[in-house]
Amino acid sequence: MTEYYKPEHLSQFGQVSAASPDLGEKFFAYYGAVFAEGALSVREKALIALAVAHTVQCPYCIEAYSKECLQQGADVEQMTEAIHVATAIRGGASLVHGMQMLDQVKQLTM
DSSP: OOOSSOTHHHHTGGGGGTTOHHHHHHHHHHHHHHTSSSSSOHHHHHHHHHHHHHHHTOHHHHHHHHHHHHHTTOOHHHHHHHHHHHHHHHHHHHHHTHHHHHHHHHHHHO
16 A cells, blocks of 8 residues: 655655745745744744644644754653643534534424
8 A cells, every 4th residue: 555645745845836936935935934933932833833733633744843843942741742732722622513513402302
């Protein structure tokens, strides 16, 4: 069976805009600006990116931001805690949507 996610794709990410260089240039300029030092440190942004990567379940992003977090001085405990924050938000969002189910059940059983 062929892998769905290919590890070599991560290192080739810059080539994704070959068919549309203008849009690619704009995206990568924006991406670079987002991750630059600002009100949040580069380390904090890497931890956020790692947590979001787990939420959207992107193996490329998980790989890239695991490495980036370590390079920015985060440790595995901080990285794990960031993932748990994302998990709590994702889980809470699922649970609060249970209110829709409860409303629907009330309508159907009245």
